Each structure stands twice: as C-alpha cells, then as structure tokens.
Amino acid sequence: MEIRTATSDDFERMIAELADQPAAQYHVRDRWAVQQRDEGLLLVALERDEFVGRTMVLRSSKYDEVRAAHDPVEINALHAFVRGKGIGTALIRAAEAVAVDWGRAAIGMGVEPDNVQARRLYERLGYVLWSGPRVIDRWTEQAADGTVVRSHADECDYLFKRL
Numbered sequence: 001m002e003i004r005t006a007t008s009d010d011f012e013r014m015i016a017e018l019a020d021q022p023a024a025q026y027h028v029r030d031r032w033a034v035q036q037r038d039e040g041l042l043l044v045a046l047e048r049d050e051f052v053g054r055t056m057v058l059r060s061s062k063y064d065e066v067r068a069a070h071d072p073v074e075i076n077a078l079h080a081f082v083r084g085k086g087i088g089t090a091l092i093r094a095a096e097a098v099a100v101d102w103g104r105a106a107i108g109m110g111v112e113p114d115n116v117q118a119r120r121l122y123e124r125l126g127y128v129l130w131s132g133p134r135v136i137d138r139w140t141e142q143a144a145d146g147t148v149v150r151s152h153a154d155e156c157d158y159l160f161k162r163l
C-alpha cells in the first residue's frame, strides 16, 4: 500500500471518480482547498494504483478548547474504503509521521461515542481519552454547488496521543 500527500492529478482523478456522488465530491474539493491554504495535508492511500482510503491531517485542531490546551495536529475525516485490511492503521501512522515531521508533540481526533470500531483501533495505536470535556464536531453536508443540505453538531470524545 502506498500513502502519499494528494497531488493535483490525484485530486482530479478523485473528483472524476466521484462524478455520481456530489456530496463526496464537495467534501474532496473542500479538503483539497484546505491543503491549498497550507492548513493541512490530504493523505491518500493507494493499492495497485486504486484509491483505498484518505484522511486529512490538520495543522490545528478544529476545537478551540483542544487547541488552547495542547495544540495537537488533528486527524480528520479518516476513511478506509475497505475495512479490516490495515488501511486505517496505515493512514494513522502516516498522519503521525507528518506530525513528527512538523515538529509537533501530539496528535488527536474527535470520535463519536458510538463509533466503537474506530475507537478500538485508535486505542490499540496508543490514543487515550483526553482529560478535557467532550467536543462538538460541527460539519455540513453540501451539494456539489456548495448548498448546505444538512448541518450536524455531533458530540465526540477527543482521543489524544503524545508523539
């Protein structure tokens, strides 16, 4: 498996492959814009030149209270297109390597309390529950033209790892 920072060719290919999924297409465009603003990296996982997963590594936490307390790098929107084959693990390891490369001391992510599969994986990789309060993950589902279809405010546990 190869994990790399998305190139502009990767971006164009992802958009083309998501032609029939406008919300996912918007999500990828939004993530690409984050990378273009140098606020983070969009990591893609490939197996035999096919995309099998992706995640965003953010330079700053989305959550004010976490940023104020620790200022960790943050893993956001981790997604393995096929489960249980080590893609999630490889993306998390790659995100941790990016954080070390940035000279940072910690990394974290918000996890919905009922996402037990993700949480078990993170804990196995050394992430622990942050001592602060739960965070509220605010995000929107958007159509291809950016129109907000639905707004979410999900309470999440924050998991944290010192590097």
Ligand SMILES: CC(C)(COP(=O)(O)OP(=O)(O)OC[C@H]1O[C@@H](n2cnc3c(N)ncnc32)[C@H](O)[C@@H]1OP(=O)(O)O)[C@@H](O)C(=O)NCCC(=O)NCCS
Binding pocket: 077, 078, 079, 080, 081, 082, 083, 084, 085, 086, 087, 088, 089, 090, 109, 110, 111, 112, 115, 117, 118, 120, 121, 124
């Ligand atoms: C959470 C998520 C990213 C995990 O990705 P994944 O690729 O399935 O994770 P991995 O394969 O690395 O690890 C999952 C399990 O498979 C096992 N595994 C790892 N490599 C394996 C392999 N080659 N063969 C079989 N099993 C393997 C791991 O031991 C792990 O077991 P555990 O859950 O008991 O710790 C994935 O389930 C996902 O995309 N979920 C939907 C989106 C989501 O919830 N994202 C997280 C938001 S916080």
